[in-house]
Amino acid sequence: MFAVMLREFRLLLRSPALAGLVVLLPLVMIALLSGIFRAGIPTGMAVAVVDLDRSHLSRSVTRMLDAAPELQVTHQALSLSEARALIVSGDVRGAIYLPQGLERDVTRGERPEIVTFYDNQHMSAGSLVARGARNAIDAALAGLRLSIRQGQGEATVQAQVSIQPIALQSHALFNPAFDYVHFLLAALVPTVLQIIAAAGTAYAVSLDFGPGRHPQVLARMAGGVLPAMLGKILPYTCVFLVILGLSDVLLYGLLAVPLRGSLPLMAMGAVMFVLAAQLIGALAFVVTRDMGRAASIIAVITAPAFGFMGLGFPRDAMAPLAQAWGAVIPGTWYVELRIDQSLRATPVDLSLTPLLWLACIAGVLAALMLVQLLRLQRGIKAAS
Amino acid sequence: MKAVLGALLAELRGIFADRQVRLIILAALVIYALVYPFPYRAELLRDVPVVLVDLDRTTSSAELARRVDASEAVALAHDAQDMVQATRLVQERRAYGVLLIPEGFERALLRGRQSPVALYADASYFLMYQRVMQGAAVPLRQLGAEIEMGRLIASGTSADVALAQVSPAAQVEVPLFNPAAGYATYVLPAAFVLILQQSMMMGLALVATRRSTGSGHPVWRVLGRMGAWVAIYALLLPLYLIVLPALYGLPNLGNTGAVLMLGLPFVLATGLLAQCVAALFRRAEVVQVVLLALGLPFFFLSGFAWPVEAIPAHLNSVAQLVPSTPAIDGLVRMTQMGATPSQVAQAFWHLWGLVGAFGLLALWLEISGGHPRSPDTDAIE
Numbered sequence: 001m002f003a004v005m006l007r008e009f010r011l012l013l014r015s016p017a018l019a020g021l022v023v024l025l026p027l028v029m030i031a032l033l034s035g036i037f038r039a040g041i042p043t044g045m046a047v048a049v050v051d052l053d054r055s056h057l058s059r060s061v062t063r064m065l066d067a068a069p070e071l072q073v074t075h076q077a078l079s080l081s082e083a084r085a086l087i088v089s090g091d092v093r094g095a096i097y098l099p100q101g102l103e104r105d106v107t108r109g110e111r112p113e114i115v116t117f118y119d120n121q122h123m124s125a126g127s128l129v130a131r132g133a134r135n136a137i138d139a140a141l142a143g144l145r146l147s148i149r150q151g152q153g154e155a156t157v158q159a160q161v162s163i164q165p166i167a168l169q170s171h172a173l174f175n176p177a178f179d180y181v182h183f184l185l186a187a188l189v190p191t192v193l194q195i196i197a198a199a200g201t202a203y204a205v206s207l208d209f210g211p212g213r214h215p216q217v218l219a220r221m222a223g224g225v226l227p228a229m230l231g232k233i234l235p236y237t238c239v240f241l242v243i244l245g246l247s248d249v250l251l252y253g254l255l256a257v258p259l260r261g262s263l264p265l266m267a268m269g270a271v272m273f274v275l276a277a278q279l280i281g282a283l284a285f286v287v288t289r290d291m292g293r294a295a296s297i298i299a300v301i302t303a304p305a306f307g308f309m310g311l312g313f314p315r316d317a318m319a320p321l322a323q324a325w326g327a328v329i330p331g332t333w334y335v336e337l338r339i340d341q342s343l344r345a346t347p348v349d350l351s352l353t354p355l356l357w358l359a360c361i362a363g364v365l366a367a368l369m370l371v372q373l374l375r376l377q378r379g380i381k382a383a384s
Numbered sequence: 385m386k387a388v389l390g391a392l393l394a395e396l397r398g399i400f401a402d403r404q405v406r407l408i409i410l411a412a413l414v415i416y417a418l419v420y421p422f423p424y425r426a427e428l429l430r431d432v433p434v435v436l437v438d439l440d441r442t443t444s445s446a447e448l449a450r451r452v453d454a455s456e457a458v459a460l461a462h463d464a465q466d467m468v469q470a471t472r473l474v475q476e477r478r479a480y481g482v483l484l485i486p487e488g489f490e491r492a493l494l495r496g497r498q499s500p501v502a503l504y505a506d507a508s509y510f511l512m513y514q515r516v517m518q519g520a521a522v523p524l525r526q527l528g529a530e531i532e533m534g535r536l537i538a539s540g541t542s543a544d545v546a547l548a549q550v551s552p553a554a555q556v557e558v559p560l561f562n563p564a565a566g567y568a569t570y571v572l573p574a575a576f577v578l579i580l581q582q583s584m585m586m587g588l589a590l591v592a593t594r595r596s597t598g599s600g601h602p603v604w605r606v607l608g609r610m611g612a613w614v615a616i617y618a619l620l621l622p623l624y625l626i627v628l629p630a631l632y633g634l635p636n637l638g639n640t641g642a643v644l645m646l647g648l649p650f651v652l653a654t655g656l657l658a659q660c661v662a663a664l665f666r667r668a669e670v671v672q673v674v675l676l677a678l679g680l681p682f683f684f685l686s687g688f689a690w691p692v693e694a695i696p697a698h699l700n701s702v703a704q705l706v707p708s709t710p711a712i713d714g715l716v717r718m719t720q721m722g723a724t725p726s727q728v729a730q731a732f733w734h735l736w737g738l739v740g741a742f743g744l745l746a747l748w749l750e751i752s753g754g755h756p757r758s759p760d761t762d763a764i765e
Contacts, residue, residue: 017670025677032681035699042694087560088717089727093691102553109548113556120559121720123570125691127514130557137555144552161498162535163550166448166528168501168521173474173481175507183508188684192677199673206669292404292590295672299412303676304420312689313567314509316477317429322422344508346475 004222004231008204012235018207022200022239029192030247034255037181045129048075048083048095055103057144061114064140065096070132080117087119094118094129096137106144174344182257182343187311187335189247190273194331195302197240197274198281202298205232205282206291209376216380225377229369233278240274252342261341262348265355269341272358273334277302279365280330286372305331333357387600391608392615398591399616404668409587413620416579417628424568432515433461434481435470442490448501451523452483458519470504480506481516493531511567561721569634573720574688574712577650580624581708582679584651585658588613589671592662602750606659606743613655614648621647625715637722638715645725646714649735653707656742663749686712710734 012019049065051058066073075092077083083095097115099105105112116133120126142163149159172178208228209215215228222228252259280301284294307313308326315323315332326332333354340346340354399405434452438445453460462479464470470482484502492499501524505516529550536546562569600608625643629636665671684690685703692700703709714731717723725732 017667021670021673025674029677029681032699033684036681036684036690036695039694039696042691044693045691046693084560085727088721088723090713090717106548106552109545109552111548111551111554113554115556115558117558117560119561119721120563120565121561121570121573121716122688122691123562123565123567124510124689125693126559128691130559134555134557137553141552141555145549148549148552161496162532164528165493165498165531165535166501166524167498168503168524170517170521171502171504172507172513173471173504178507180510184690188680192680195676196673199676203669203673290404291669292672293407295669295676296404296407296412299672299676300416300419303679304416304422306680307420307423310423311509312511312571313424314429314512315423318423319425322425325419325422339508340475344475347472350475 001222001227001231004218004228005235007221008232008235011207012239018200018204021203022196022236023243025200026193026196026240026243027246029196030189030243030250033188033192034185034250037185038255040181041177041179042125042128043069044072045070045093045125045132046074046091047071047129047133048077048086048092049073050077050080050083050095050097052100053098053102057103057106057140058098060143061096061098061137061140064136065133068132068136070128071136083117087117093122093125094133096133182251182255183311183339185251185255186257186338186342187306187309189251190244190331190334190338191302191306191309193240193244193247194273194277194305194329195298197236197277198284198298198302199295200240200281201233201236201278202281202285202294203291204236205229205285206294208232209286209289210291211289215376216383219377219380225373225380226370229282229373233275233282236278237271237274240278241270244270244274257342259342260345261351265348265351266338266341269334269337269355269358272355272362273330276330276358276362276365279362279369283365283369283372286369286376301329302331305329308332309335311335327357328361330358330361333361387604388608388611390600391605392611393608394595395591395609395612396615398595399587399612402591402594405587405590408583408590408672409616409620412579412583412586413623416583417576417624420575420579421568421572421632424571428564428566429511429515430456431459431461432457432481432512432519433479434458434483434516434519435462435464435473435479436460437464437467437470437482437484439487440485440489444490444493445485448485448489448524448527449483451527452520455519455523457515474504474506480509480512481520483520496535568632569720571689572632572634573629573716574686575683576624576628577712577715578679578683578686578708580621581650581654581711582675582682584613584617584620584654585661586672586675588655588658589662589665589675590668592659593666593668593671602747606656606747606750609659610652610655613651617647617651618644621651625719629719634720636719638718638720642718642725643715646711646718646728646732646735649732649739650707650711650715653735653738653742656739656746657707659746659749660742682706682708685709688712688716704734705738707735707738710738 049062051062062073065071075086086092095117099112102112114137116130118126118129145163146159208218218228219225222231251257281298284297288294308329309332315326337351337354340351436449438449449460462473473479482504489499503520505513507513532550533546537543662671665674686709687695710731714728717728
């Protein structure tokens with residue numbers, strides 16, 4: 001087996017295609033992904049203001065909007081239809097409508113409407129606009145209410161209490177900085193690595209077990225088909241684990257993603273995750289004996305895997321069948337383990353569930369592989 | 385003309401005679417279209433479970449809890465004695481938020497003091513966080529306003545003046561497009577464009593790696609191939625961008641002609657890029673894996689899910705070289721937001737620009753005769 005492993009490492013050094021796939025490609029992907037999200041929380045979404053009042057109040061609301069970190073007032077639109085056209089063409093992400101007579105109606109107690117229109121097709125940007133505008137307008141109105149009470153002779157401190165009888169203190173659990181970059185990266189890197197580990201392993205296996213190749217030579221060298229296959233797979237396990245480790249150094253070191261959990265648990269999960277992903281690839285090849293078909297199987301399983309992890313749309317809200325499909329993909333559990341043990345500071349006993357799932361998936365895949373190898377062995381014996 | 389036709393037919397043969405290419409282009413369509421949208425079928429989050437920690441246990445705190453529970457977004461699914469117990473429920477993912485009503489909540493309200501309430505929302509899930517905040521903040525604010533009004537009226541202010549003082553202006557939020565904030569409606573129109581691009585690139589690059597040098601002038605050869613892609617994707621593109629979205633019940637505000645007009649340079653640019661990718665990586669296996677791995681980065685680079693404002697400038701300029709970047713933007717604006725062709729003119733010319741650039745590159749590759757080696761010639765023995 002070690003002879004096969006050594007041969008594999010030498011192969012890796014000699015073959016640019018192989019080295020490119022299993023070493024260069026994942027490194028480039030990790031650099032690309034962390035590059036995309038490096039800026040952190042999106043800020044400065046362009047918005048238009050439709051100020052039909054042009055009063056002291058409307059100008060102060062506009063100033064508040066521009067001061068909100070989420071927003072940047074880039075356009076002054078003269079009408080709602082103009083604002084809408086700006087949103088549709090993508091010049092702005094939203095528009096705030098300040099009606100004519102705003103200031104007058106406020107002082108008369110007629111409760112005019114301030115309307116925020118936002119582009120909810122681009123939901124991530126749109127909800128930022130809605131939140132930024134809501135807070136800015138709230139702040140502007142609170143200032144107004146405060147000054148009315150002060151005008152009636154109420155002390156500032158008392159007035160502040162009066163305008164908000166119930167004070168809501170909101171806390172963002174596990175993510176106080178409200179930074180989704182950590183979560184996205186913690187999930188995207190394994191997702192891409194899962195694709196590469198499966199496909200890369202399938203490719204490496206195809207070089208010796210494919211049509212026209214001679215697996216029996218390898219089997220003789222290793223003393224059996226099983227050690228031969230292990231010798232093919234394990235070198236890449238090491239490569240992928242090193243790459244995963246490097247990405248962790250980048251994530252938890254350079255990008256300062258908090259690490260509030262058990263490292264041994266994460267390491268155990270990583271080993272099982274990489275093995276399971278590799279086994280998907282190796283199995284896909286051994287079953288189809290054709291790299292093209294194997295690649296299609298791998299694509300179907302690993303390419304849409306990100307959606308099933310539930311980072312965007314939560315797993316709990318998915319249909320049962322979609323939850324089940326997600327549950328048999330190793331990445332789902334590895335990402336859960338990773339996020340739990342790094343960001344959510346989950347107690348160790350709760351993280352045993354994803355670990356157990358990973359072990360089960362890897363176990364089932366290994367058993368299937370064993371069955372295939374036994375078949376292969378019989379084939380080789382019959383041939384010789 | 386004959387050379388163009390010959391190249392066209394040769395490309396069609398290359399696509400349909402190769403089982404692997406057929407598998408990618410046709411099977412990938414069916415499976416991707418079924419598997420990919422699968423997680424998002426539920427569309428909306430309702431009644432997100434939240435833990436109630438009521439340390440006050442008074443009529444006021446019960447009223448507050450009742451109002452929060454009644455909201456569409458959240459449900460107070462669990463009662464906990466303290467924060468430790470509540471946090472555990474959140475860590476188990478059995479709940480996504482904690483509403484903590486401290487002791488003395490009612491007393492403070494009755495005495496006219498400010499009465500604090502704490503809301504802990506699980507911020508590891510963006511959508512859950514939003515729903516929990518929405519579900520709790522709105523009823524809380526309402527209750528607060530009612531109390532302030534009650535106090536004002538009790539002190540002799542007339543009701544309408546009190547209302548104006550409590551809330552001098554009404555704040556209305558109107559989501560344009562995707563008004564129900566459905567997740568499928570949000571993500572699928574963009575994802576279908578990307579899936580179309582990736583499967584097309586994979587298939588056509590595969591054909592390119594396996595093609596032997598054709599006859600005739602290189603210009604006619606490239607033109608002929610482009611004709612073949614247009615012929616095939618004249619069927620596949622409407623399937624991805626019109627039929628599939630319709631099957632998933634997504635809105636379609638664009639007219640078919642306009643979609644096809646934008647689709648044409650998208651198909652050509654993608655096909656030509658596939659030629660360059662094939663020449664760069666040469667081996668079919670490598671091309672497939674690289675394109676598989678690039679799917680997600682391309683999606684985030686397109687500036688759709690991750691706002692373009694947050695993408696570093698140098699990466700954003702690289703992203704402009706990928707056809708999906710302008711195509712997703714233009715097609716989503718057209719089909720989901722009802723943009724007129726003139727409003728997506730930028731995407732349109734951007735795509736034609738890519739066609740020109742990749743076309744010249746593909747032509748140069750064709751002339752320099754760098755036709756790819758077959759995967760078996762340099763196999764490792």
